[in-house]
Amino acid sequence: MDKKTPESPDAAETAQPEPLDENGVAEAAAEAQIAAIVEAEREAEAEEAVVAEAELAAEVEEPADDEVAEAVEAEPEPEPAAVPAKAKPVKKAKPAARKLAVLGSPIGHSQSPALHRAAYEALGLNWEYDAVEVAEDDLADFIGGLGSEWRGLSLTMPLKQTVVPLLAEVDHLGEQTGVTNTVLLDDGVVRGFNTDVSGIVWALEAAGLxxxxxxxxxxxxxxxxxxxxxxxxxxxxxxxxxxxxxxxxxxxxxxxxxxxxxxxxxxxxxxxxxxxxxxxxxxxxxxxxxxxxxxxxxxxxxxxxxxxxxxxxxxxxxxxxxxxxxRVVSGLAMLAHQALLQVRIFVSGDPLQPLDDEDAVLAAMLDAVGIDATGSPLAE
The missing domain is CATH 3.40.50.720 (NAD(P)-binding Rossmann-like Domain)
Incomplete structure (x- = not known):
């Protein structure tokens, strides 16, 4: 009978048991757990790095609160508006004096200076107005010799027609009548106006006609x-x-x-x-x-x-x-109303432009020559 060889032992029988750690856990399993923990820590660190990078970028774009505060403190504060000291009231200086006059011959009786002076005083104008004796033959030389301080002239007999050839411009009524009783000296231009027509109409209307x-x-x-x-x-x-x-x-x-x-x-x-x-x-x-x-x-x-x-x-x-x-209307009423138009012309250059507070100006003019609004003498 053949001699039998002995059989090889099973792998289970021949494999050596894994060593155990002090807690009774196999070493391989422990290593795997450690590797897993290490990996998790690495991932956590990587995430923290990403977050830190993002925070750093934000800090670069937006200054920190304390930096903003420092910048605000560094900015100079606007100086407070100066509070003006209580100034003493200053009176407005009157405009520079202008010269005007009524011309004629004879002229001593004229009430035009009283009318015009009252008007300019009421208007607060520092203007001079006088009466000057001027004959027809002397009118051209008189006007030609006037300086820049002269603003205008009123004309009475016998100059109302004599003056017309000396004028650069004449208003419609002056052209129509051939008569000019007002001269405006306007920056070197000598302009003529007729205010007598309206003076007559206004005086009669004021008297009720x-x-x-x-x-x-x-x-x-x-x-x-x-x-x-x-x-x-x-x-x-x-x-x-x-x-x-x-x-x-x-x-x-x-x-x-x-x-x-x-x-x-x-x-x-x-x-x-x-x-x-x-x-x-x-x-x-x-x-x-x-x-x-x-x-x-x-x-x-x-x-x-x-x-x-x-x-x-x-x-x-x-x-x-x-x-x-x-019923009688004095020539003073006509004189006053035509003079009011002259004042308009001398002040604004326009007979159609009413004066400031014109009613008060006219009242002062009428009072200056002793008549009321109807042209009647004021009771003494």
Whole structure:
């Protein structure tokens, strides 16, 4: 019988048991756990590094609070606005003085200085206004010799027509009448205006006469032309002009026709022979001149008289009207209203531009010559 060889032992029987640690855990398992812990720690560290990087980037973009505070502290604070010390009230200086004057011959009786001075005082203007005797032959030299301090001139007889050729510009009423009573010296330009027309109209309206269909005008001089235009503005249809010289007054006829008026020019002595009673009589005769035209009592009671002359006052005609309690408007009223327009021109260069507080200015002017708003003398 063959000799049998002995069989190889099983692997389970031949494998050596794994060594155990002091806690009875196999060493291989412990190593695996340690490796896992180490890996987890590495991952945690990596995450912490990423977070730290992000935080660092944020710190670079936005300064820390304490840095912001330091920057704010470093910025200089705005200086507080200075509180002005309580200043003493300073009076406004009056504008530089300008010179003005009324020219004519004779001129000593003129009330224009009183009117204009009252106006400029009311307006707070440091302006001078005087009366200067100037004859027709001297007017051109007088105007040519005026300095830059001169602002304007008022003109009375006999200069209202003489001045026209000396003017660079003339307003519409000046052109229409051929008469200029106001000169504005405007930066070297000599400009002329007629304020007599509106002076007549405004004075009569202030006295209560707003219209007149039939008008008598006494006198054929420069002021008669303004009276003719004023009559047209009051709605006149017919005007009779009574003059001392027919030959010297025919120049008024074309103006009347231009205004659409029926006109007759007659001798002064015929003025009171009119069968029709006029609504208005305007006398442009010089002061102190006597006239045979005294009119009837009936006419003087029913017609309004405007006597442009105011010196002496009452005039012969005004006395006749007053004797029968007729309505009389003093030439001072016309003078005051036309002067108000002159003041407008001298102040603004425009007769249509009202003055500041114009009612108060006019009141001061009227008071300066002793008349009320209707043109009547103030009671003493």
């Amino acid at each position: 707003e219209s007149a269909k039939f008008v008598h005008i006494l006198g054929g001089g420069a002021t008669a032309a303004s009276a003719l235009v004023a009559a047209a503005e009051l709605g006149a249809e017919r005007v009779d002009i009574y003059v001392r010289s027919l030959e010297r007054s025919v120049w008024l006829e074309p103006l009347a026709h231009e205004l659409g008026l029926m006109v007759r020019i007659r001798a002064l002595s015929q003025a009171d022979r009119s069968l029709d009673i006029p609504d208005l009589v305007i006398s442009t005769l010089p002061g102190g001149v006597s006239t045979a035209a005294l009119y009837t009592d009936s006419t003087r009671r029913r017609s309004v008289l405007l006597d442009v002359s105011y010196d002496p006052w009452p005039s012969i005609l005004a006395s006749a009207w007053q004797a029968v309690d007729g």
